[in-house]
Amino acid sequence: MPNEQPIGIFDSGFGGLTVARAVIDLLPSEDVVYFGDTARYPYGPRPLDEVRDFAIQITNYLVDEHNVKLLIVGCNTAAAAALEDLEKMVDVPIIGVIAPGAQSAIDVSETKSIGVIGTVGTINSGAYVRAFNELSPQEIELQPLACPGFVEFVEKGESSGEQLLVLAERLLAPIVSAKVDTLLLGCTHYPYLARAIAQVVGNDVVLVSSADETAFAAAACLKDMDLLATKEKTGKRLFISSGDVSWFAEVGQRLFGPELASAQPHEWNPSP
């Protein structure tokens, strides 16, 4: 029964949980398998080729071992590195976070002066510049900015505090000067830092996360393909981590909720 197969979502760590939250809230009857590649986070500073290899390995794992019917790349860096390769590689539909996020920002912005922040890998790949150009050529004044160091705070379980604020003030200065009216959080970890980011850029800048729009895209895709779960039930959720699973469960419960208590380990073979 393909309709009852799970949706797969992956990220380098906790970030994709922001997408998983939106998917579960929108599609409560769906089973979801979430994979956090915490053994190899952060992806942001790594060469894109290496991130692409990781994304291919995780996609094969979720398709072959968990039989997912739809795969959501809940990581901007992995989507920037590999989305097109993954689409060619497997038969299941694949959704990334970049185009849905860009579309949300365009919808929300009044002045069309938009900032996008992400990892070094995502921003340097030019994936957001391409996505905005495809969706709305000419109209947008885009300020892309890499924010190295933000992801590490989330993975340490810290989403507030003086050190984070000092880093945010230093990194986000170009966004403040650019006077954007909308700031797209182009890394799925960043919604966990939204309070600190808002404190620096000011409350009149609208922060946009790609999570909701990605969930809507997933729902539309399943509907179009006639793959929505048919049984009225609360879906089963499985959370898997390739790193220290007790840490994943502890921080994950704080960020996401009690379901993370039963997170499962996965160990990669020494040479992928």
Ligand code: DGL
């Ligand atoms: N959450 C990820 C992203 O959206 C990955 C961050 C990282 O591992 O550096 O880019």
